[in-house]
Amino acid sequence: MQLPDRAATSRRAPDLAGRRIECQTLDRLVRMVRAGGSRALVLHGDAGVGKTALLEYLAGNAAGCRVARAAGVESEMELAFAGLHQLCAPMLERLEVLPAPQGDALRAALGMTVGSTPDRFLVGLAVLSMLSDVAEEQPLVCLVDDQQWLDQASAQVLGFVARRLGAEAVGLVFAARVRGTHLEGLPELMVRGLPRAEARALLDSVLTGPIDDRVRDQIVAETRGNLLALLELPRGFTVAELAGGFGLPVTSPLAGSIEESFRRRVGALPHETRRLLLLAAADPTGDPALVWRASGRLGIGADAAAAAADADLADFGTRVRFRHPLARAAAYWSAPAHDRHEAHRALAEATDAQLDPDRRAWHRAHAAPGPDEDVAAELERSAGRAQARGGLGAAAAFLKYAATLTLDPARRAERALAAAHAKIQAGAFDAAVDLLAIAEAGPLSDLDHARADMLRAQVAYVGNRGSDAAPLLVKAAERLALIDADLSRAAHLDALAAAIFAGRLAGPGGDVTTVARAAASAPPPQRAARAPDLLLDGLAADYNQGYAAELPLLRTALATFGADMSTEEELHWLSWASVTAMRTWDDEHWDALSARHVRLARTTGTLSELPLALTLRTYLLLFVGDLAAASSLVDEAHTVKDVTGSNLAPYGALGLAAFHGDEARAAALLDATMQDVNRRGEGLGITLAEWSNTVLHNGLGRYDAALAAARRATAYEPDLGSMAWPAVEIVEAAVRAGAVDTATGACRRLSEMTGASGTQWALGLHARSRALLSEGDEAERHYREAIARLGRTRVRTDLARAHLLYGEWLRRERRRGDAREQLRTAHTMLEAMGLAAFAERAGRELRATGATARKRTLTDSPGELTAQEAQIARLARDGLSNPEIGTRLFLSAHTVQYHLRKVFTKLGITSRGDLDRVLATDAATTAKPEQS
Structure with a gap:
């Protein structure tokens, strides 16, 4: 047996001695790819154990397949997308057939064009589409050796591609010493040393003379059958030394022993x-x-x-x-x-300075025996190019090296600060903290000190959403007050956002009232106030002066949001614009802003922002009553979180389960959410989770449980805005549980907000709550007012629940005919929207009047479809093309088509036009998810 050359071979490779199971696994992979399927596989094991030999076996047995290769090189780990360029270089003619955003992203990543920084997941989708297109002509097998030494950008992209393979006729096989984070969850095959007999045979094949059996057995045992060790360790010793074993070293780490053999x-x-x-x-x-x-x-x-x-x-x-x-x-x-x-x-x-300036800079850095300002400056330029290509890890490495080569303390501190920023962008938070310490040890300007505070706050915010971040952001804002008023105001608004997220779990100095007091002292804007300025002043006024004081400023902010703002600014603040619309019961602006947030996040490929955008849009759709569309967004959010590793709690899924009345799923999601938000210090999540729990139990008619959950939801009084939705639910739960005093107090607090808000939604909910606490003509007047006001809004679920409560009241008043009318309306609306528990409650009441509650027979997600098939079917029904669906779900268009064929077969249809007929649509709703 010999160590195969790394060059590709077109002939069938012979079976490898002692590798029967491994070869069979690779043979199955090739058969699957030839048959049109896709498969990823990670071969991992010690250095020299034979992983490369197995890759060569696979290449030699992949007759009928195109073979593409890449290999990680340790000294190239800091060059962005170097590994990806190796793999894709022979296929770049396919760039022209990719959707424009994908093609542009991949060109920018590979340095072929200069443009905005590409999102790494959009680059991944481009590579997936490219491999799929190549495989349309011929099945494709991609081999990536020494994956542990790929540059970070390439490792992320190829790990993404491996997870999204579907029906493309693509095999993607990695060889790595250890299965790194980018390959977690992929199918794997541990490559161990050769069995004893094969190891002895291999050793005998390279020995040049006789050897004592005990020495042979000792070599086999100490090398643990490692192929390269068996080939290398006997070299350099005389026949006599090997025969007696006198020349062999004492047992040492295997990689070190092999390297020592090479070193000799x-x-x-x-x-x-x-x-x-x-x-x-x-x-x-x-x-x-x-x-x-x-x-x-x-x-x-x-x-x-x-x-x-x-x-x-x-x-x-x-x-x-x-x-x-x-x-x-x-x-x-x-x-x-x-x-x-x-x-x-x-x-x-x-190295050509024009064609390959970054590799030239890297060599110059390694050639420098000590500080060298000229080299450091060149590394800075390389960092800028790497950042423009989306190589955040590479940019951070260039900047870190630039800092180490800088002699001037102030300049070194500036470069360390820039490197820390790049490390945070690349997700290397521990390394960023170390670089911040280097930066803060040097002389920094007040502006740079403030930037350092903001970077520390970013690290804290990523880890726990706000409990540590808010005080750091306030500190930064106060440093910036005399330097840059606009930056100071932005930091104050970030601090308020962090404090609101932290809520009841805020750390010292990070509670919302303390942060709001600091925000009130923010310097005035340097130019005409824009929406972010109005949001800051309005939210500060809310906590310092009361709910009513904020509304004029916040309404103007919502009405003017986007004016004189860059796309980046909009994406940064759209979530808080939507939250503000929610807190002020402004369903019109919430609808428009949440739709724009989703559209911008999708079209710009800003996947870090997409989970939150989808969640806020999901909640709007829950109130609108389009639970089918909300379900689609929940599925998309789950897909994006799985791809990006986002740590956002499953708020949308929990709210959807609560509105559906799915007790088992809601309980599981509630438990996961509570653990998650408590661990990260995200107190607002407790309020949202317990509000969802209250909705669930109100729907099920378990009012004592609903009241207990509502009390937990409203336990943090300083943030009146976050109590708005729970206050509505606590009135209903408390009245039905016999806790009238509790209901009266909640209604009083609710009236402070709804009266100030004055929207039809707010006034309708207040009227509904007042009706629950009233009797006779007064109760009926309030119920009719609630239905009239809510009927002028988008919030169909609240309208349907008003009909339900009015019908229940009418039945208790023994007005059966009137009750039937309201309950039938409620039942029809609630069932059509998918609020199953509330619909069942309406059905019970309707039957109690002597009427029959009819059930719909259509469902939005036919049970025979898998979750992914149902998701694809809904998107196709809504008019998205295969490439658009693929972009939305991070699949190739070929895989989308494969799933649609299965959908058509299962549903007994032949075209997309039939999907409207077999998938239920909700005629009672008015909003649909925004299409990009």
Whole structure:
């Protein structure tokens, strides 16, 4: 048995000794791909165990498939999308067939164009679409070796692609020493050492003389059957030493032992050959022209390559290839530091500054023996290019290296601060904190001190949503007050948002009243007040002066939102514009703003913002009564969170389960949400979760449980706005549970808000609540007012519940005919909207009047469809094309078509036009999810 060459082969590779199970697994993968399916697989195991050999076996047995390759290189880990470029370079002609946003994102990521920073998940979708398009002509097998050394951007994208494979006829196989975070959850195959018999046979095949059986057994045992170790460790010892075992080292870490073997072999080479190997090891591209240009600068002749090839360490052919990454490491690290600097300097000089400026900067950085301002400045420019391409990890690495090469303390602090910002953007929060410490140790301007405070707040906010972030943001805002009024106001608004999120779980100095007092002292805006300024002043007024004081400012903010604002600013503040509309019972602006938020997040590919946008839109649709559309958004939010790793609690799913009356699902989601928000210090989540719990139990008619949940929801009194929805529910629950005093107090607090708001929604809910606490003609007057006012709004669920409560009251008043009319209206509306528990409650009341409650027979998600099929069917019904559905759900258009064929078969239809007939639509609702 021999270690296969890494070059691809078109002939069928022979079976590998001792690898029967592994080869069978890879054979099954190829058969699946040839049959039109897709599969990802992670081969992982120790260095030298034979993962590359298995990849070569797979390439050799993939007859009829196109094979694409990439390999991670340790020294190239900081170059953004370097690994992805390897894989995609032979397929770039397919860029023209990609949807425009995807093609533009991939071009920007690969440095082919200059534009806005591409979202990494949009890049991933572009790669998925490209691979799918290639596989339309010929099944495709992609092999990624040494995945642990891929650059972060490539690792993220390829991990995304592996998770979204469906029916594209694509195989994606990774080989890695350990299964990293980007590959978690993918099918895996642990590659272990060779079985004892095969290990002994392999060892015997490379020995040049007899060996004592006990020594052979000791080598096999200590190498644990590691293929490369069995081949390498016997080298360098005489026949006599091996025969008696006297030359073998004591047991040591396996990778270290193999590398030491390579190091000994490198050390035995002629001086010029060692220098050539060092050059090749320092260059990750394997470009022989570059290596020979650099070697010429060092006076190394071409004949130096022969000895490296004879020693089976590296091959200088059409590409420069080392026998194994450990051989590369040995060639590099066994050289003195001065020689390594010299090699990088020669490679930098040989690298074209126009075609590959970033790799040139990287070599210059490694060539620098100490601080060098010219190199640091070049690294800064490289960081800017990396950031523009979406290579946030690479940008952070360039900036960190620039800081280490900077002698001037103030400049070093500035660069460390920039590096910390880039680390946060890349999600490397621990590294960002270390860089912030370096920055804060140097002389910083007041502006930079404020930026450092804001960066620390961002780290805290990502971890716990607000309990630690708000005080840091206030500190930053106060530093900025005399430097930049607009930045100070933005920081104050961020602090208020963090404090509202933290709610009852706020840390010291981070409670909403303290933060609002600080916000009241914010400097005036430097220009005419825009919507964010009005939001800040209005929210500060709410907490400092009372609910009514905020409304004029907040109404103007909602009416003018978006004017003189960039898309980035809109995305940053749209969530709080929607929240403000919710808190003021402004269903018209909530509808418009939440739709715009979703549309902007989708069209710009800002997936970090999309889960929150979808959640806020979901709640609007719940009140509108379009639970089918809300369900689609919940599914989409789940997909996006699964793809991006968003830590937003499942608020939308919990609200949907509560409105549906799905007790089991709501209970599970409630438990998960409460654990999540308590862990992160997100007190507002407790209010939302308990409000959902109250809605659930009010629908089920379990008023004692509803009252208990409502009391928990309203336990944090400082934030009156967050109590708005729970206050409505507590009145109904308390009246039915016999706690009239509690209901009266809640109604009084509710009237403070609804009276100030004055919208039809607010006044309708107040009238409904007053009716529950009234009797006789007064109660009937309030019920009729509630129905009239709510009928002028979008909030159909609240209108249907008003009909239900009025009908229940009429039945108790023994007015059966009038009761039937209201209850039948309520039952029809509630059942059509999918509020099953409330509909059942209306049905019971209707039957008690002697009438019959008719049930609908259509359902929105036929039971025979899977969740993904139902989601795709709904989107197709709503008019989205296959590429649009694929973009929405992070699937290839080919996979969407595959699922639609299954949908048509299961539903017994032949076209998209039939979906309207077989999927229920809600004629009682007026809003639909925004299409992009």
